[in-house]
Amino acid sequence: MKKLVQHGVVCFLIISVILSSFGMSAAASQSGQASPATLASLYADIDLSSPVPTTVIVELEEESIVEAKHKGKKQSKERLAKVRGQVIKELQANVPDAKVNREYDFLFSGFSVELLAKSIPELLATAGVKAVYPNVEYKVDAARTGVVQAEEVSPEMNESAPYIGANQVWEELGVTGKGVTVAIIDTGVDYTHPDLAHAFGDYKGWDFVDNDDDPQETPPGDPRGGVTNHGTHVAGTVAANGQIKGVAPDAKLLAYRVLGPGGSGTTENVVAGIEQAVQDGANIMNLSLGNTLNNPDWATSIALDWAMAEGVVAVTSNGNSGPNNWTVGSPGTSRQAISVGATRLPHNAYAAELFTSAEVNYPSAKVMGFSDEEALLALHGQAYEFADVGLGRVQDFEGKDVAGKIALIKRGEIPFVDKAQHAKNAGAVGVIIYNHVPGEIPIDIPGMAVTTVKLSLEDGQKMLSELGEGNNTVQFSIEFVKTVGETVADFSSRGPVMDTWMIKPDVSAPGVNILSTIPTHNSEDPHGYAALQGTSMASPHVAGAAALLLEKHPDWTVEEVKAALMNTAEELFAPNGTRYPYNTQGAGSIRVWDAIQTEALLLPGSHSFGVVYREDKREVKRTRIQIQNLTDKTTRYEVEAAFAGNPEGLKVRTSRNLNVRSNGSQTVQVIVEADPAKLKAGYYEGAITLRNSGQELVVPTILFVQEPDYPRITHFYFEGDREEGYNLTVYLPGGAEELTFLVYEWTGSAAGDYMGHIGTYTDVPKAFSDYSWDGTIAGQQLESGQYALFALATKAGQTTQLGLLAELK
Structure with missing residues (x-):
């Protein structure tokens, strides 16, 4: 077997039987035909031998206007246009069919270009090109939970803004976001x-999908894809002022349509939207969109970092790929932007029991979600017929009578919320969803269209057996258990960020079952409302909060706005009483009143001490924290820095007490001495705490000992045929000491x-890294058919395994 030239490869995965999967991290990729010094870096998963057209984002060595400005250099649009034109001219001389789509100069220096994938090596070798990034797909970070009729809407229904303290700010301070402009990208x-x-x-604003000045949502009937409502929902959370109120009801809005029909779009439009928003004078921008790329240096993250440097508060959703660590995606990985996780507001928890016949028990029965408590409790003590509706797709309900009944549905293929909605549309009064693999379903989905109870696979099979025996009635017992405080949503993506090892999200905010505006696309009935959930819904709470802070403190920098929200956030605890890790909740859930009234700031809002790699040598890590006294009097502060549990092997030193003059600032050095010989490999969370007589501010910190536990392999691809040979491609974020490929029979449902x-x-x-394979094992050609292939990557004692279904033909 021959190892091929290392390069990117097309994202081509037939069927996944992935045992562990995470987002992709960037990698500098070089051609084997030239010295690395002569080529730009390639951060893309593209088959460089393919004749398929592809679009990429090109970053130039020539700095953007904003980057040059902040480095003390002179730069102009004219110079950038000249340099960019020279690069494009040289590229098109070598690749005549290269088509430039968008050009960037303000925050990001470069352009997007469509060309054949096999022509990318010529692009990498073009003088003046610094890096090439994928034009990846971005999608909205939200899930529908239900449309609400206009007559059912009242200000009291919008619970999330009052919960974070927005109402108190409006009523007691008269601060409503007036004079602040928020861009909705x-x-x-x-x-x-x-x-x-x-x-x-x-x-x-601007429509980058249709290239006009009408950034309206996609209406019904667009042949390119489905109707959208996401941006309107986000905008309502920021600044609605009618039947519902957003967090900053008097803020001004600008809209930038970068995601088109169906709610998806690409990097080239997202970067263009960010640039335009800054140039149009936005004070804040909200990006409730994302992908699975856990890396800080993708084009979108770079643009956001420079937007923050230019004084625009950038707020972005952290992603909906939780609850595992390392699941945060770009642009939530941005070094500077405020990344937001999602929480569920305090709620009542209920227990469920099911009865079909004597001696048949369903111990795994749990309430998954419901539209409202009245509908849930209406099932208590009642018996209903139930019917098997397969996977709960629209076609599965055809010819089935579920009106007034319970729909029994198997997990898989479509989202839980869609299964419940389809059941409601068919007239069902409730849903029972059972797992498609052994064990229970570890997910709750608040705000389901109808009351939904979840079962393990084993209990689901019992219900199917009961149905087969003619026992088609199920009785419910629903009982109140307890009131649960604010919790982090299971779907909310977790950090940290690869390479920078930063804590993400930065903060959390309500993102479950959030009521806001949606378009009706009907001028005669324009009042549209829906409850949606996702980190998409959490992010605009923070953007609105930032608008309130900027109205009250117009001279605050973006770093001060971010620090105020982080320093004063409320720490969250899981239902079992343990504090959520910082990589789960960030600094905590935002509290606008506390942030706007804070008397001191600690900057930055969080800090990573990075990684201690050496096992045999003590290492010293340092950071500086700035204390800003916002009061008119000299204030004495107590400073404390410590890691959770005070582990042996980590010594922390800092100033204990100090005075800071009125409206002044002072820098405090925090020194960490790590002795790896006394520490287990892993990561350690800590906090830098500032106290005075009336306030306590916290800066979360993190330190890694030995190689962090990121997934050793994040992507595994297979392509080819018997005539041309097969190609196996893996992406290893940190390399591997050992990489092995294994082959198993495929039984039709599992590896054999x-x-x-x-x-x-x-x-x-x-x-x-690419590897060719001739389809043989121990010299024997495998027969045509399907096989399960597994790639195992090991580094620093940790192995990650990914599998896929490959067809040999």
Whole structure:
């Protein structure tokens, strides 16, 4: 077996039987035909031998206007246009079919270009090109939970803004976001919605999908894809002022449509939207969108970092790929932008029991979600017929009578919320969803369209057996258990960020079952409302909060706004009483009143001490924290820095007490001495705490000992045929000491007998790596058909395994 030239490869995965999967991290990729010094870095998963057209984002060595400004250099649009033109001219001389789509100069220096994948090596070798990034797909970070009729809406229903303290700020301080402009970079906004019309002027923003000045949502009937409502929902959370109120009801809005029909879009439009928002004078921008790329240096994250440097508060959703660590995606990975996780507001918890016949028990029965408590409790003590509706797809309900009954549905293929909605549409009064693999379903989905109870696979099979025996009635017992405080949503993505090892999210905010505006696309009935959930819904709470802070403190920098929200956030605890890790909740859930009234700031809002790699040598890590006294009197502060549990092997030193003059600042050095010989490998959370007589501020910190536990392999791809040969490609974020490929039979539902190993490789570098295979095991050609292939990567004693279903033909 021959190892091929290391390069990117097309994202091509037939069927996943992944045992562990995470987002992709960037890798500098070099061609084997030239010295690395002569080529730009490639951060893309592209098959460089493919004749398929592809679009990429090109970053130039020539600095953008904002980057040059902050480095004390002179730069102009004219110079950038000249340099960019020279690069494009040289590229098109070598690749005549290269088509430039968008050009960037303000925050990001470069352009997007469509060309054949096999022409990318020529692009990498073009003088003046610094890096090439994938034009990845971005999607909205939200899930529908239910449309709400206009007559059912009242200000009291919008619980999340009052919960974080926005109402108190409006009523006691008269601060409502007036004079602050928030850019909504999303699917567009229905600026005609009665609750939003006040926030828009003559200039509404820009549509980067259709390239015009009408950033309206995608309407029904667009042949390119589905209708959208996401950006309007986000905008309502920020600044609605009608039947519902957003967090900053008097803020002004600008809309930038970068996600088109169906709620998806690409990097080239997202970067263009960020640039335009800054140039249009936005004070804050909200990006409730994302992908699975856990890396800080993708084009979108770079643009956001420079937007923050230019004084625009950038707020972004952290992603909906939780609850595992390392699941945060770009642009939530940005070094500077405020990344937001999602929480569920305090709620009542209920227990469920089911009865079908004597001696048949369903111990795994639990309430998964419900539309409201009245509907849930209406099932208590009642018996209903139930019917098997397969996977709960629309077609599964065809010919089935579930009106007034319970729909029994198997997990899989479509989201839980869609299964419940389809059941409601068919007239069902409730849903029972059972797992498609052994064990229970570890997810709760608040706000389901109808009351939904979840079961393990084993209990689901019992219900199917009961149905087969003619016992088609189920009785419910629903009982109140307890009131649960604010909790982090299971779906909310977790950090840290690869390479920078930063804590993400930065903060959390309500993101479950959030009521806000949506378009109706009907001028005669314009009042549209829906409850949605996702980190998409959490992010605009923070953008609105930032608007309140900027109205009250117009001279605050973006770093001060971010620090105020982080320093004063409320720490969250899981239902079992343990504090959520910082990589789960960030600094905590935002509290606007505390942030706007704070008398001191600690900057930055969080800090990573990075990694201590050496096992045999003590290492010293340092950081500086700035204390800002916002009062008119000299104040004495007590400073404390410590790691949770005060582990032996970590010594922390800092100033204990100090005085800071009125409206002044002072820097405190924090020194950590790590002795790896006394520490277990892993990561350690700590906090830098500032106290005075009336306030306590916290800066979360993190330190890693030995190689962090990121997934050793994040992507595994297979392509090819018997005639041309097969290609196996893996991406290893930190390289691997050993990489092995294994082959198993495929039984049709699971991996079967072990066939043998394709090969084992050592000291594999950090990057995409390709391997050719002739389809043989121990010299014997495998028959045509489907096989389960597994890649196992090991580094620093940790192994990650990914599998896929491959067809040999």
